[in-house]
Amino acid sequence: MTDKTAADAHVEPRAEPQRAPRPSPGLIARMSRARPTKPGEIYGVPGHGNTLWLSAFSIGLFFFVWWGVTAIGWVKPLFIPPPMAIVTKFISIWNTGFTGTPFLEHLSISTFRVFSAFILACVIGLPLGLAMGMSPLMRGLFDPPIEFYRPIPPLAYLPLMIIWFGIGETSKILLIFLSVFAPIVLGARAGVKSAAIEQIHAAYSFGASRWQVMRYVIMPSAMPEILTAMRVGIGFGWTTLVAAEMVAATKGLGYMVLSASQFLQTPVVIMGIFVIAIIAFAFDLLMRFVERRVVPWKGRM
């Protein structure tokens, strides 16, 4: 048999025949044309390619327009303060705190709330989702409550959380937990379907028990879906943070944003938003890294 790996299957790019010079195609045409992505993959999956520079450009453009609009004086600083005002505000809050609490404490309490809800959701949601995927009994029992509460906005059941669990940490973490829980359960449940019937049959033909099939085939093949579900889930967690810190909070990034908005401190509001976005994004990058390490085979077989 030939021992060619994918990388050997390299095809030379087709040479253009010599012809009279023509005006080169426009930028749009060049950008939308199918292009080599990797060696051995001349016409790759549409959507391949590095977007780093474009992303940097889009971020740069955003800040430039922001700066321009405020510098010219088109919008009042009350509505959109200039970028520098945000930085100044950040430095001052970093040094002196906000409403008497150091910035890092706001940051850590919010991070603690989101991550403890996230970890709790993973610990309960992943096994439950896998069980729901594998057993009609579990699916029958748990599908209705999850599907019932899943589309309800957390703000709608926030009052109930407070009535039932008080104004302490419990109700806050529980609210975030609920918003993270549903996507994680559904992702794990969908992941169960990832294994090919041939993989399952192969395990059975070696005498595997049902449990071994789950342990050695179903669970590993569900990993890509599970990691995606975790990414989606924690996104929901950050989304719910501000709602969770709406009532009876004295600390936290959500609290900071909300109370600043009451005093029309727009720079603090925007700064809080940025801080939340940056932490969420950093964690997402970490998850993507984990994904590349844990399931490098994702979508490749």
Place this chain on the structure above:
Amino acid sequence: MGLTIENVSVVFPAANGRPPVSALSEINLQIDDREFVVALGASGCGKSTLLNLIAGFLAPTSGELTLNGRRVEGPGADRAVVFQKHALLPWLNVIDNVAFGLQIQGISRAKRYETANKFVGLLGLDGFQKSPVYMLSGGMQQRVGIARALTCDPDVLLMDEPLGALDALTREKAQELILNIWDNTHKSIFFITHSVEEALFMGTKLVVMSPRPGRITHVFDLPFSRQFLDGQSAREVKAAPEFIRLREDVLKIIFADEEAAA
């Protein structure tokens, strides 16, 4: 001893408004020890259904299968399956895929690597033990699948179009490889293919099947694989007049089936 299939029928019950399908009707087949049985037939004639029955993934609607005197009641390590594709575990590297069956059986890591390495070598995969399987070529992946099936020392190897996805050259080499392994390991093999030439070249017994209802219409005894193993080249065997004559006869039978169906 060997595998005995007696009066086996499979009917897939009606579902979603589709009528019931008589996938196999009154199949009788004997696969002796060290026999190489090849099944050939138009698409939908029940070849995979028959293989799934032997593997134990499916229970017959009526009739009985016995392997070495014991009734087949489910999958078991005495029968190993090589699938056409999608059956390797991409999160494991080559050696762990090959050793997968032994891992299921609770063999210690050192022991199972020892056995697996033997078959990795036999299938010409030395040096690729640590490679991820998703980076291998199709032919190499198929060899990993064969090595994996061999590690648990099954009595019967079941192969459902194992070479169907390979290019012509790789395929011919793989045919020779499988024949040599069959000769050295003394397994019985049940092998499904769509290629008449492959069927004639590899089998000691050819079973031609026909659809609606799926049944065995012809059985041929084949001398060609023996000729190859006795030293003739594959090309020589496949070009011999008797080979070509039989190939045309079998093709006629299959085309007649296709036309009757159309």
